């Protein structure tokens with residue numbers, strides 16, 4: 001039997017002889033007292049440490065693994081002891097484990113067949129507490145085979161290779177081929193009937209044919225993440241590790257101060273260490289009518305040569321030419337000319353309304369006394385809807401304007417306070433992290449986060465899962481995750497560590513799962529942060545799920561919230577919402593560009 005290098009002699013003794021690949025299993029790796037202590041510590045952890053998934057819940061210790069490096073966090077002493085204990089067996093090639101996932105499975109819960117992915121050293125060590133389980137191993141789906149054997153469905157059962165009976169207090173070590181090539185999972189069932197395929201039975205008292213009933217099982221999945229980031233940055237009041245090298249040019253380094261220089265006062269120093277929160281602007285994506293250029297019409301105007309005739313002339317003209325459909329146009333304006341012969345000018349009519357004669361005015365003598373020679377001017381065809389439109393329109397002819405102050409402030413990029421901007425940036429940074437995780441798994445690097453802005457709470461984090469299903473764009477994943485937290489949803493994203501949801505408080509009973517009453521309808525009142533502008537399908541999903549506001553980082557060629565279409569402003573849809581583009585735009589654009597390059601390279605490679 002070939003053992004990977006660094007495996008200790010002690011661990012080699014526990015190799016499972018009947019397993020087709022190298023697997024180590026140590027029964028009674030810990031004592032009953034240790035098991036009891038560990039369970040106490042797990043359940044003593046703050047409630048906020050738990051993330052509820054659809055079929056289990058988990059605690060993450062050590063930081064979030066990330067393709068560019070994990071934002072490392074301290075591991076508490078009660079777990080560190082075991083990180084060291086398993087590392088001494090040589091499981092991580094001489095390194096010490098720095099990451100622990102605590103999974104809790106209630107009776108009947110499981111985890112879908114999955115791979116643990118490339119972010120970890122290819123070894124997983126698992127200490128089990130509380131109950132046994134059966135860990136199943138599968139060969140991966142083989143697409144070429146599927147094409148060859150037309151119609152021959154590769155079911156989970158047909159891909160099942162072997163299982164390991166994992167007893168409480170045991171340690172299981174999987175590495176190399178088992179880690180990188182096979183998938184592992186736990187059936188969601190309350191009982192396990194043992195078969196010949198359970199390869200570690202000879203060392204156990206149980207025999208094939210026997211049925212074991214599961215209880216609640218807690219597993220400590222102890223791993224080593226080789227790529228860790230050490231730089232600490234400060235975002236607002238929160239300390240964050242440097243997210244990715246790609247962001248470095250947006251980051252003001254904390255250690256940039258010269259030696260011997262007096263320190264700046266606290267608030268300023270904090271600002272200089274922050275991500276450049278002012279390096280991006282969230283601009284509202286307005287309707288076509290709000291963002292279009294000012295359209296002009298030709299009209300006749302004339303100077304008022306006798307000011308005392310003004311009100312009579314306006315009355316006469318309004319009777320003759322009511323300017324129907326142009327109520328925004330003021331009838332009289334102050335002359336813009338040099339201090340000259342007249343001070344006021346009056347609008348007569350549109351050129352298109354005037355007859356064919358020399359003058360737009362009927363020749364009825366005294367009636368037009370006080371008016372000078374008519375001339376042609378351009379007037380705005382429509383009422384201005386925004387301040388920029390108003391300012392342009394007013395340069396041609398005075399126009400009334402009912403200002404929406406929120407839009408004016410938003411267009412200036414000043415709608416959000418510094419505190420709000422810091423939060424928005426943090427949400428988009430989470431979406432970027434999820435996007436990178438998707439990229440790391442070979443899917444499109446797009447991430448999204450749904451937030452309850454009232455409670456300042458993250459409801460769901462998702463990323464592109466097109467590897468699972470072609471319709472699972474990041475936004476669709478997020479909407480489904482929100483639905484999951486409310487008792488609905490269709491898909492399971494448990495296999496993707498970065499996809500998660502937080503159940504609405506009081507609506508999720510850990511024992512019986514989600515309750516569906518008394519909850520907002522899907523995304524009502526929620527905000528969505530997404531790294532790339534959503535496509536038409538996703539935009540419609542956002543309409544149907546009643547999203548409140550959408551913030552995206554970078555525009556997309558097929559984008560339906562500003563680029564190709566503006567679904568959120570469509571008058572004939574029964575829900576409209578606000579959209580802002582540009583949050584962390586540079587980072588999102590960089591990510592899209594890199595993702596595009598990787599994809600094109602891959603496609604080119606495939607063609608060759």
Ligand SMILES: O=C(O)CCC(=O)C(=O)O
Nearest residue numbers: 101103111116126219221
């Ligand atoms: O609970 C277990 O033993 C397996 C957990 C697992 O596969 C995972 O968290 O990736």
Ligand SMILES: [Fe+2]
Nearest residue numbers: 114115116184
């Ligand atoms: Fe796993």
